[in-house]
Amino acid sequence: MKNVVIYSSKTGNTKKVAEAIAQSLDYELINIDDVRDFDDYEKIIFGFWVDKGFMDTKTKKKAENIKNKTLGIFFTSGVEPNSEHAKECLEKSKEYFTILGNNVTHLFCCQGAIDPEVIEIMKNMAIKMGDKAVHKITDERRARWKKAETHPDKEDLKNAILAFSNF
Ligand SMILES: Cc1cc2nc3c(=O)[nH]c(=O)nc-3n(C[C@H](O)[C@H](O)[C@H](O)COP(=O)(O)O)c2cc1C
Known part of the structure; x- marks a missing residue:
């Protein structure tokens, strides 16, 4: 096999x-x-x-x-x-x-x-949900997205x- x-x-x-x-x-x-x-x-x-x-x-x-x-x-x-x-x-x-x-x-x-479209969706969601957002757009998150790019x-x-x- x-x-x-x-x-x-x-x-x-x-x-x-x-x-x-x-x-x-x-x-x-x-x-x-x-x-x-x-x-x-x-x-x-x-x-x-x-x-x-x-x-x-x-x-x-x-x-x-x-x-x-x-x-x-x-x-x-x-x-x-x-x-x-x-x-x-x-x-x-x-x-x-x-x-x-x-x-x-x-x-x-x-x-x-990470698919840039997914990042856009997450950003928009965070704006819409404000304080209630599950994934807040922190500097740490931005840095991770950037690091993932390569x-x-x-x-x-x-x-x-x-x-x-x-x-
Ligand atoms: C809809 C969606 C949901 C995701 N959820 C997670 C997640 O929960 N945790 C994570 O670390 N990455 C998440 N990612 C990132 C992907 O796992 C990562 O970019 C992966 O390398 C994509 O692999 P692929 O190019 O083989 O599809 C998500 C990506 C997409 C598109």
Whole structure:
């Protein structure tokens, strides 16, 4: 049976990381939308983009069919990998796929540029909601958005390859 890197990517960040990992391990690379049966694969590395703290609903619906595999997981998100938000998402990912019977052996995450349209929506929402806004537009948030713009970068791809080198 084949080994594979499967990814979900809205704007291309996660796909970039998936490509780098697949190439380094000489694994097949496939978009989750194109997977027919996860049991066609032996070992799976699965990468997703973070939507509201975890997988988006469509990806989750498909990914819940990944069962009883040796599994590596990675994601790209707007936040830095050492942030609480990213750590929570790593833990949630491990728990989610372990409950499905998988042996989660490897985890990785890195930052990914945020769709400028989403930033605009968040800014407008913050203006509209004022003090009640969930995501206030602080200097810290602006700096994080700015920092995310250049990711995933070469270093991220190198780290991703390293993280799965013994998968
Ligand atoms: C609708 C939407 C929701 C998002 N929600 C989060 C989030 O909750 N936490 C986070 O860190 N990043 C969030 N992001 C940022 C993305 O996870 C990040 O930009 C990611 O790299 C996108 O990957 P992709 O290019 O593969 O689609 C969100 C982005 C979008 C478009």
